[in-house]
Amino acid sequence: PPAPPAPASAPPPAGTLDPVALDEALTTLPGPRVVAATAGTTDAGLIDPLPEIAALCRAHHTRLHIDAAYGGGLLFSDRHRTKLTGLDAAHTITLDLHKLGWQPIAAGLLAVKHPRDLAALDQRADYLNADDDTEAGLPDLLGRSLRTTRRPDALKIAVTLKTLGRTGLGALVDQVCEHAHTLATLIDDHPAFELHDRPTISTVLFRPAGTTDDAVAAVRRTLLTHGRAVLGRARLDGRLWLKATLLNPHTRPDDLAGLLKLVEGTTPR
Structure with missing residues (x-):
């Protein structure tokens, strides 16, 4: 594979992922691999150096997951969204909109870049997703969540986005x-x-x-x-x-x- 880009010269803040150490780990560890970066740590709200991490993942052919449960809400802000530069390189992202989204506590989301990443949730049960009901246009959520009785918090998120934008x-x-x-x-x-x-x-x-x-x-x-x-x-x-x-x-x-x-x-x- 091509040589990964040189990590930033300045050391990352304490409590964040070190690109130099990550590069060494990805060079020596066998695959398949996934890197889990954080955009908004629980303790201090720190954000990992996402652009450098994304570049290393591309160079090492490694999947990238970003936990943006806390910091993902910065995307709404023109003033602060640049702190999340590199987020778009992730294959999967977690968001927790009960923080910087002002939603119910259960309003967590998993965003995926490719629909095939939801294949692990693809379950079949005739009483829940009968083929003829699906073909008739009735909604079926079993392939999107294993929690078939979860509350419809997505509706509250949609209403908030529609109201406030x-x-x-x-x-x-x-x-x-x-x-x-x-x-x-x-x-x-x-x-x-x-x-x-x-x-x-x-x-x-x-x-x-x-x-x-x-x-x-x-x-x-x-x-x-x-x-x-x-x-x-x-x-x-x-x-x-x-x-x-x-x-x-x-x-x-x-x-x-x-x-x-x-x-x-x-x-x-």
Whole structure:
């Protein structure tokens, strides 16, 4: 096969897939192979270097799957969609529109480039997909999902897209991403807090400065059990961080400042 393109010279952010290590693995591992890249990690909302990964997969004749459950909604935004450059090279993509799509929690999607990739779901049962019913135009979903009794969440997705369109959804995405940057700035400017990094999407990791991991965990549990705030947790760089994932477009700067005040007031002195 032709030599793969040289990976980007700058090392990828910690927590993302390293193209150099991927190139080495694809060179040595026998096929068939599939690479699973991520566009929006659960812990920090990071995006793997998709163009470099896609180029390596093409050079090594390897299938590419991209988990865009979190970050896929960036496609709606003209401002942020370039972060997903390379997504179109994937053979399959997962999307979870209960995040940056504001849908019910079960509204997950598997997008495939070629219909033949759905062949694994092709099941036959006469009482569900009789040939004469299919020929008569009655819908049959058995070949698209094994969950024959799942709720019709696709209808809610369709109604949302019809009502708001890409422009309307893109505006919501822009708002929550802006909220995340506002929160990150508030944290960075506050001497009582430490910011992990600027947000890639709408997830912000932070922790009270000068505290232990046990204290960070205790702050989160206290806020949760007292019904004051719900924060996630993530362990990166060997330390525990509080995780705020901004998904409400109506969040105000005062709400963000109030959250930090709650965390500061709960932190042991």
